Amino acid sequence: MHKVSVDDSPHVVVEDLVFRRGSKRIFDGLSLTVPRGQITTVMGPSGSGKTTLLRLIGGQLRPDGGRVWVDGQEVARLSNRRLFALRKRMGMLFQSGALLTDMNVFENVAFPLREHTDLPEELIRNLVLMKLEAVGLRGARDLSPAELSGGMARRVALARAIALDPDMILYDEPFTGLDPITMGQIVTLIQRTNRILGLTSVLVSHDVEEAMAISDQVVLIADGRVMDSGTVEAVRERASAWSEQFLNGRPDGPVPFHYPGSSYRDDLLRSAEPKHD
Amino acid sequence: MIDFVARLGHSGLRWFAVLGRASTFLFRLLLALDAVVRRFALVVVEVHSIGVRSLLIIGVSGLFVGMVLGYQGYITLVQFGAAEALGGMVALSLVRELGPVVTALLFAGRAGSALTAEIALMKTTEQLSALEMMAVDPHRRVFVPRFFAGVLSMPLLAALFSAVGVMGGYIVGVGLLGVDSGSYFSQMQAMTDWRADVVSGVIKSVVFGFVVTWIAIFQGVDAEPTAEGISRATTQTVVVSALAVLGLDFVLTGLMFTGS
Numbered sequence: 001m002h003k004v005s006v007d008d009s010p011h012v013v014v015e016d017l018v019f020r021r022g023s024k025r026i027f028d029g030l031s032l033t034v035p036r037g038q039i040t041t042v043m044g045p046s047g048s049g050k051t052t053l054l055r056l057i058g059g060q061l062r063p064d065g066g067r068v069w070v071d072g073q074e075v076a077r078l079s080n081r082r083l084f085a086l087r088k089r090m091g092m093l094f095q096s097g098a099l100l101t102d103m104n105v106f107e108n109v110a111f112p113l114r115e116h117t118d119l120p121e122e123l124i125r126n127l128v129l130m131k132l133e134a135v136g137l138r139g140a141r142d143l144s145p146a147e148l149s150g151g152m153a154r155r156v157a158l159a160r161a162i163a164l165d166p167d168m169i170l171y172d173e174p175f176t177g178l179d180p181i182t183m184g185q186i187v188t189l190i191q192r193t194n195r196i197l198g199l200t201s202v203l204v205s206h207d208v209e210e211a212m213a214i215s216d217q218v219v220l221i222a223d224g225r226v227m228d229s230g231t232v233e234a235v236r237e238r239a240s241a242w243s244e245q246f247l248n249g250r251p252d253g254p255v256p257f258h259y260p261g262s263s264y265r266d267d268l269l270r271s272a273e274p275k276h277d
Numbered sequence: 278m279i280d281f282v283a284r285l286g287h288s289g290l291r292w293f294a295v296l297g298r299a300s301t302f303l304f305r306l307l308l309a310l311d312a313v314v315r316r317f318a319l320v321v322v323e324v325h326s327i328g329v330r331s332l333l334i335i336g337v338s339g340l341f342v343g344m345v346l347g348y349q350g351y352i353t354l355v356q357f358g359a360a361e362a363l364g365g366m367v368a369l370s371l372v373r374e375l376g377p378v379v380t381a382l383l384f385a386g387r388a389g390s391a392l393t394a395e396i397a398l399m400k401t402t403e404q405l406s407a408l409e410m411m412a413v414d415p416h417r418r419v420f421v422p423r424f425f426a427g428v429l430s431m432p433l434l435a436a437l438f439s440a441v442g443v444m445g446g447y448i449v450g451v452g453l454l455g456v457d458s459g460s461y462f463s464q465m466q467a468m469t470d471w472r473a474d475v476v477s478g479v480i481k482s483v484v485f486g487f488v489v490t491w492i493a494i495f496q497g498v499d500a501e502p503t504a505e506g507i508s509r510a511t512t513q514t515v516v517v518s519a520l521a522v523l524g525l526d527f528v529l530t531g532l533m534f535t536g537s
Contacts, residue, residue: 058410084412091410098407101399112411160411 011036011071011168011200012057018065019052026052028224029066034202038216039194041203045246045255048222050204051095054170057202058092059083071167088116091161091169095176097153099145105132105156106141112163131159135189151182158189168200169193175207187214208247212236220246222255299495305416306424306491312417319422320429327388327423327490328430332437334387335380339438342379343445346370350446351454360454364461365468367446368439372469372478373534376439378526381485384431385518389493392423393514396497397507405498420498424490431486432479439478477533484525489518 012034019027026049034040042050055061056068059075068075070086078086099108109128113119119127132138135155145153154174161169174186191214194201205211212218212232219229220243228235228243235243245253261267313320350366396419399405408415443465450456469475493514500510 055406060406060409084414087410087412092407094403094407096402098403100404100407101402112413115411115413157407 008036009072010034012202013069014053014057014066015069016066017053017056017063017068019049019056019061020064021052025224027063027066030221030225031066032219032226032229034200035217036200037194037198039190039201039203039214040217040219041205041211041215042219042221043204043206043208043211043246044221044227046206049224050206050221051172053221054092054172054202054204057170058087058090088164089167091164091166093154093157093161093169093171093174095173097145097148097150097157099148099153099156099160101145104142104144105137105148108145108156109159109163112160116164127163128159131163132156134162134193135159136185149182151178151186154178154186155189158193162193162197165197166199168202171201171203171205173205174203175205175210183210190214208249212247222246295499298499299491302495302498303491306420306494309414309416309421310425312421313425316417316422319418320425323422323426324430327392327426328434331384331387331430331434334383335434335438336441338379338383339376339441340445342375342438343367343371343442343447344449345445346375346442347446347449348454351450351456360450360456361460362464362468363446363450363456364443364463364465367450368443368465368469369474371439371442372474374526374530376435376442377478377481377485378522380435380438380482381431381489381522382519384427384434384486385489385493385515385522388427388430389489389514389518390511392427392490392493393497393500393511394507396420396423396494397500397502397510400498400500401502401504401507420494424494427490427493428483428486431489432482435478435482435485473534477529480533481526481529484529485522488521488525492518492521 010033012032014030014032017027017030018025030053032042042053044050052061056063057070057075059078062076070090073082073086075083075086099105100111103111106128109131110124113124113127117124129138129141132141135158137152137155137159140148140152140156145156148156158169171190174190175183178186187210190201190203193199203211203215215232217230218232218235220227220235222242227246228238228240236247239247242254244250245255251257346367347363350363350370351360354360354362354366396405399419405415405419408418447458447461451458451461496510496514496517500506
């Protein structure tokens, strides 16, 4: 986990990011840095734009303001060719796995290799089997994506994400909807991939326990801004009222239980008045 | 009243927005057309799933449309003692109009809706995003092979429809109603012109193939990524394609068959 990288410049830098969807501001001046070779987890409530952040880092969306740098390159300003070159060094694990449904497991993992390299078939076969062995699914190579459980699909997707030996992997909600055993497998895999391949991992999650257990650094976001960030210990120690509520899952606190509305009393009294259309 | 005008304006604006997105999409599709050569294997796969799998419905419909044409044509023509011209009438109706138009409508229902559902599902399950993140352009990998396969399959299917239809007319006209077999085909040959009729029909079907496949793929890409969105997009494809085909047919007929 604590691999010493030769290059200690941050891998990803997000500066004053503004992003709107319609009239809603998803990000409003968000800034964060992701150190190289470590596991950084971005946590926040549902709808706080965590997945959107990954898409902005991957260049699938353009920010309305501010900048996103990956490896010293400003993502939104890259030409298509250079963006694709950057993405070859970036793996992304989607929540659903996003395997191509018209290919079996083997072909899915072989896909990036076939698309981006001219390796002979024999070598591709060996590489794919190595990647599948790493996620423990070498025996499942002939299954179609429809025959896989959610956890298995995610493991195949991980094998595919590391097929081209990227420098960084983005994980979109890797722990959501898994049984305890599969959860354990995924947690171990993320940790192991990070340590063995020495790559930068960016996780997006709201599973506090698992995420805190494997992260070097956490970033808590809500309302389009960073609420707190730092090492796991530091964030736990100085926990503000908001982070305390989030990390411990309290139903009420700075984030109110009730959706904002008019006063309860007024609402009830109004319903007693006669209706006139 | 103001409310009505506002709603009208709103839906008008939305329509133009869709048209804009569809045009941009078509532009990007055309820019990526080199994929037809580079990924020819994918085109072959798509011609199979779009074209070959539509054969049955096209063939059966062609046969029945031809048979009905043979029957109805005979009833009218025999009153003027021109039953011999049946072959020409059947062939002209099929090659000029019914072949391209009915094939396009069936094509929209069979292949178009399948294309939309497939692509919308790929979008919903993040497969398109995954391709982009793997530095693979979905336009080249997914859309162009399907688009080209659609444009290529449509005239072939229309030709098949017309050919089977002619045979259907023959079965009813010659087999059941007693028109002379020789004059069925000689009249057909005499009345049908290669340039004016056959080529015009082929041009029509290429245009319909282009438009229907474009609409189908665009609806898939533009679909809201939910189960509801997929079903809405599929319906939209069939409705919009059908209207586009009928509208374009009117325009193309006007351009092609003036004063002949």
